[in-house]
Amino acid sequence: MQTAVLSSSSDSVQRVTDALAALGHAQRPLMLDAAARTAQQAADALGVALGQIAKSIVFRHAASDRAVLVVCAGDRRVDEHAVAAQVGKLARADADFVRAATGFAIGGVSPVGHTQPPIALIDASLWRFDRIWAAAGHPHAVFALAPDDLPRWLGTAPSAVTQHPKA
DSSP states (O other): OEEEEOOOOOHHHHHHHHHHHHTTOOOOOEEESSOOOSHHHHHHHHTOOGGGEEEEEEEEETTTOOEEEEEEETTSOBOHHHHHHHHOOEEOOOHHHHHHHHSOOTTOOOSSOOSSOOEEEEEGGGGGOSOEEEEOSSTTEEEEEOTTHHHHHHTOOEEOOBOOOOO
């Protein structure tokens, strides 16, 4: 369950808080009692559907060495071929690359507040929900948003970048 509005000394959480304020987003990050390093952990802690967790998956763009940020529903798996078809060849993004390219550790990567602008993609499956939740720069920090916020914030339209769920 969530506690009060986040008050953290974490630089990465403060970067997300500042980014949200600059974007005019009224919802401040919240601190969860339990870590939410995975979408399932976040959904369980918030008491929401797994698909309402907007997970941020990071790849390395092979040609430019930039981060490729894919924001998708927690109940979907990223289709790397679909991502590569839109942005070009992908390379492996290890934990060191993710931190260097985004300013976040794996498990707390936010869709906003990156230290370097990523190449961003948003999966259209998030629009199944009116309200979704994203990481806020720390494994215990999350914030609420609407799917319509993401295209404005990331400058990209939603597309199909996840595998179809198996029945």
